[in-house]
Amino acid sequence: MELIQLRDTDDVAIANTDLPAGREASSGSRTVTTRQDVPRGHKVAVRPVPAGAAVHRYGQVIGFAGRNIAAGEHVHLHNLEYREFDRAYEFSVDAREEEILPVERQATFQGYRRSDGRVGTRNYLGVLTSVNCSATAAKHIARQMQFSGVLDDFPHVDGVVALTHGTGCGMAPDGEGIGVLRRVMRGYLSHPNFAGFLVLGLGCEDNQIVKLTGEAVLRPDLPVVSATIQELGGTAKTVREGVARLTDMLPDANRARRETTPASELILGTNCGGSDSYSGLTANPALGAAVDLLVRHGGTGIVGETPEIYGTEHLLVRRAANREVGEKLLRRIDWWKDYTAKNGGSMDNNPSPGNKAGGLTTILEKSLGAVAKGGTTTLREVVEYAESVTSKGFVFMDTPGYDPVSVTGIVAGGANIVCFTTGRGSAFGCKPVPSLKLATNTPLYEHMSEDMDINCGGIVDGGQTVEAVGREIFERVLRVASGEATKSEALDYGDEEFVPWHLGTVM
Template sequence: MPTTSTTQTLIHLRAVDDVAIAGTDLSAGTDVAVAGTSVVLRDDVPRGHKVAVHPIAAGAEVRRYGQVIGFGGRDIAPGEHVHLHNLEYREFERRYEFSVDAAPQQLVPEAQRRTFEGYVRSDGKVGTRNYLGVLTSVNCSATAAKLIAQQMRFSGVLDDFPNVDGVVALTHGTGCGMAPDGEGIDTLRRVMRGYLTHPNFAGFLVLGLGCEDNQIVKLTEDVALREGLPITTATIQELGGTTKTVREGVGRLTELLPEVDAVRRTTVPASELILGTNCGGSDSYSGITANPALGAAVDLLAAQGGTGIVGETPEIYGTEHMLVRRAATREVGEKLLAKIDWWRDYTAKNGGSMDNNPSPGNKAGGLTTILEKSLGAVAKGGTTTLTDVVDYGAPVTTPGFVFMDTPGYDPVSVTGIVAGGANVVCFTTGRGSAFGCSPVPSLKLATNTPLYQHMSEDMDINCGGVIDGEISVEALGEQIFDHVLRVASGEHTQSEDLGYGEEEFVPWHIGTVM
């Protein structure tokens, strides 16, 4: 738990930290108590921003969370605002100590195992929702797919099938104008197969144009789909145009409704949960409230035999040395470092650096460097052993804490995590991201109380109570875990009720647009 000054709201996380965090907007000249001493603010300091607690020399390491977040760009005096104008990003040497903090997962006794109500599919996977999907092979069939889903929703045909959660149109901007083989199209097909086998779907129409690089027949080559899963395929060129395609698509999906509606929820163990995590619109409080509380929930799920996924490789950069300490084996740790090396090379080839992240919103919220942002983001993974590192969109089959290689961009990241099998997602935000990820329910966790109150119709959980002194990180983690179980059993999230989720299906496009 952070310690808070008795005179002003300054949050000093570790005794070795060179900075403390403002809990409210503070004015220059304010006398604040922090780290056992009194400091007079030399500048106005916005809420969530950093204050130097003692002199920092130019070029010296600057620590927060007990870890390096940057280097003094010049001499910094006590009480000075520490941000973009005087804190610099630099590369620094990390010590990689493989698996020194790894330990076998201790599962809770059988009698204490939690459960939820889910849909058990023929392959043993468990869904938290029961959807029909329209999956496009190429951007050219996107409009027709959306029209099919809209007609299904608004025609009233779903009213007689209350156990069907709806029809989701999964459209994207690629599928052609790309190499017919190689990393780019392989990644797209891996994501599409992940959705085709996702337990939150009970049936599919896969729709193409007909002449695209990403031919529908290639999706199922050498890949076993779920036994008994009704999948129908078609192309616009084959069916004779858009109008005929929409009519045919609606007809085929309507025929599937009785079969899909017949499925019922049953009681299953919490070990069947695969919880995807993501942070977007992060602020300085993300690493103090929502992210560590979500990490505590991941720890609880892992103790039940379940799985928690963390992605966003560019947003754990600078913390990889901490993660390899928790790697179950050296091989797992080496896989993570290989992903970091790929991203270094990838950003350099495109004329950037890993510090191109944080975003303008992150910086306005008090985050200065990628090192600082990463230390908050990695907290979503809790404290348990890192059991595996997987490629983007690859099936997650190892329980416990798993890392998936994804970009930091929220829709692309979560699309990969859902393709990997996540059946619930928790999304933390400090600035106020608008997000959902159909067919998977997504809980929104606000890092601070003002945001929760300001965007109450978008947020599911207020994590600001940690800063307000109302709840501990551990207790909040238990509340998040309980809420996840309720949502997995059918309770709706705010983003579901608002209709978010379809536009956020964004497979990672790798490679040249031809």
């Protein structure tokens, strides 16, 4: 199959191989002759499109013809452009009550049941910094714990994670910026994948530890100790004391044991990065099928990246459980329009150069592929960045499109496992939560086999169905949630990917 055309009404098809100029290529009963060389994954016009007319893919508008486009032409940055256009918002017309399997029929995994009832998929100790100034000391503490051999006697502890970041001071002591930072940090402090914490500061920062921990809701079985470098007498003393305090936590942390738990306790975070034209054909819809399965088993699936669902909000509000949920989403879209305008940007500043090299042209096209990660079930709730997710089913979280910032918010919201789709080869992990990497195409999977967990490329080149690959993803999620290591965990990714969203003025 040289061309992939999803719907008869689409004006473009995707080249499934490099097509030289003058090549006859077909998709079903439709055949065109290419007028230029068309790289694999890029778009070919299957019918003439006059200048100014809408161009369709997925049965939706992905942009407008910048000039007359002839059948067989390569359609990309030189002749397809982004424009705003009106969309009809039909609230909740596709919402439905899903059939949720009874607990006795739900799939299960082996998880850590915590005293507050939540379930972890890993068992870590954490060093959480209140400010950038304590980041180096926190990393030294985690490294000493990791390489000293002290963890060898505690096989049920997965390790020590240093959660460091670049802010915490030089900001208003109250308001949106520090509020978002503290919401992220409290989300990690309450995360079921942690068995204990050292919260480490400098001492004089805006983000005072007492303000952070004093308002956090912590479970009864979670030891949390705090310290500052200034209080302890400098960096070296802080590292020694930090190692001692975490070492004291190890015996209790090591007593945790996995137990059989229904899949309804899983909160699956989804994200896509380094996308290509195959993302919306293979990995994203397959992940959406896995989310649908998880919802049927009583679990939760989270989609974020608001700038990367822009242009598809009219499809999501159709699935909103009620008008209030749909309007929440539209308010977040309006916030982003205002936010980008204030900063001299545009909602079409995406796709990235790598996305464009992979065949994506406009944010509308990228969004239509990205939103497929959310499957087909009813949109139950819309939450703000790093807000605790308490609803079951499909949930949308307002996050930026930048991968580490997005996933940091999703994990702070409670995700205990993540699936990350990529068509270009993103390198990513997100301790303390395991992250599965889903390749959109077979050449990428084979080229980066030590980084990719699942190949979704068989949907276009191996006769697999979206549903079958979705089932494969769902079953792998259960195994990883039970302790099976992902490729990113084997490569020790995740320490540098804790990146809270920085809002507000740097003073």
